[in-house]
Amino acid sequence: MIIVPEKEIAGLIGRQESFDAVESVFAAMAGGAAYNFPVIREAIGHADALYGFKSGFDRSSLALGLKSGGYWPGNMAKGLTNHQSTVFLFDADTGKAKAVVGGNLLTALRTAAASAVSIKHLARKDAKVLGMIGAGHQSAFQMRAAVEQRDFEKVLGWNLHPEMLVRLEETANELGLPYESVDLARLGAEADVIISITSSFDPILMEEHVSPGTHIACMGTDTKGKQEVDVALVAKAKLFTDEIAQSATIGECQHAVASGIVSEDNIIEIGAVINGNHPGRTSQSDITLFDGTGVGLQDLAVASAAVDLAIQKGVAIEVDF
Numbered sequence: 001m002i003i004v005p006e007k008e009i010a011g012l013i014g015r016q017e018s019f020d021a022v023e024s025v026f027a028a029m030a031g032g033a034a035y036n037f038p039v040i041r042e043a044i045g046h047a048d049a050l051y052g053f054k055s056g057f058d059r060s061s062l063a064l065g066l067k068s069g070g071y072w073p074g075n076m077a078k079g080l081t082n083h084q085s086t087v088f089l090f091d092a093d094t095g096k097a098k099a100v101v102g103g104n105l106l107t108a109l110r111t112a113a114a115s116a117v118s119i120k121h122l123a124r125k126d127a128k129v130l131g132m133i134g135a136g137h138q139s140a141f142q143m144r145a146a147v148e149q150r151d152f153e154k155v156l157g158w159n160l161h162p163e164m165l166v167r168l169e170e171t172a173n174e175l176g177l178p179y180e181s182v183d184l185a186r187l188g189a190e191a192d193v194i195i196s197i198t199s200s201f202d203p204i205l206m207e208e209h210v211s212p213g214t215h216i217a218c219m220g221t222d223t224k225g226k227q228e229v230d231v232a233l234v235a236k237a238k239l240f241t242d243e244i245a246q247s248a249t250i251g252e253c254q255h256a257v258a259s260g261i262v263s264e265d266n267i268i269e270i271g272a273v274i275n276g277n278h279p280g281r282t283s284q285s286d287i288t289l290f291d292g293t294g295v296g297l298q299d300l301a302v303a304s305a306a307v308d309l310a311i312q313k314g315v316a317i318e319v320d321f
């Protein structure tokens with residue numbers, strides 16, 4: 001069995017490898033070769049922790065396994081990251097344990113890759129202004145991956161907690177792009193692509209904020225009750241997602257589906273667009289919305305890539321198991 005420790009991940013896998021892994025697995029999901037197993041998530045009644053598993057199998061790549069992970073709110077005080085993830089991979093032919101891979105950085109990379117894949121396939125080719133809603137840990141990853149998909153000339157940012165906006169400014173500067181903190185009305189009016197990546201439980205971006213032709217990647221809503229976008233905006237947009245079942249239950253579309261305004265039949269798996277079986281955006285004025293709920297197969301895809309790279313680069317730790 002192979003171990004790839006968290007500290008090795010940054011030196012092994014970058015944005016391009018993560019993008020390729022996530023784009024392929026979304027395609028495999030829509031083609032029926034890959035599927036996610038039901039998600040487990042529990043409040044364990046200790047250390048205020050939420051703990052669970054995301055798992056699945058991709059018959060095309062033979063990635064089989066799970067991401068075990070959760071949220072320990074007291075970790076920061078111990079000098080640790082509150083979110084903790086580890087990916088376990090198994091041999092699809094024998095069931096033997098194949099690899100244990102640190103999953104913290106991989107989670108950030110695969111989430112950023114998902115919104116970047118949506119921009120590649122759904123945003124207007126002439127998109128110039130990127131709008132960022134959210135300025136937490138994940139926002140910098142999302143921005144770096146997004147700007148590789150279009151010739152963005154400017155980044156606009158908004159966050160409920162303005163003191164965090166410095167992260168967006170610093171990241172835009174690192175990418176050589178002008179940055180401005182703005183209100184939501186300006187962000188919606190000027191941005192061609194909007195990424196939302198917050199822990200919000202109330203709609204932030206409203207229908208009246210958003211201009212025709214915008215692509216919105218909703219990445220923060222991954223749990224029942226969370227919400228970043230007004231139901232009326234969801235109802236107006238052409239809807240795409242990683243997985244329809246998650247979109248309708250824990251993703252951004254959950255509220256529109258629950259209220260009956262949108263049905264699951266209105267939501268398209270982005271893999272169908274990647275595979276050429278759905279046209280995606282059909283007009284410059286379409287508002288497209290990608291509901292990135294985060295699936296276990298994304299984790300298995302990037303962890304498998306990290307294992308291959310670790311073996312190639314000689315940093316995989318092999319143990320008898």
Ligand code: NAD
Binds near residue numbers: 135159197200
């Ligand atoms: P973080 O804690 O570093 O940042 C949280 C962000 O949400 C900040 O911008 C903060 O200002 C904002 N926020 C907090 N409470 C809010 C509220 N009540 N209303 C509006 N905004 C609020 O978290 P992060 O690591 O940047 O992750 C952001 C979100 O993305 C989390 O909710 C996380 O669960 C989610 N996430 C989703 C995926 C996925 O695959 N879809 C993957 C990773 C993280």
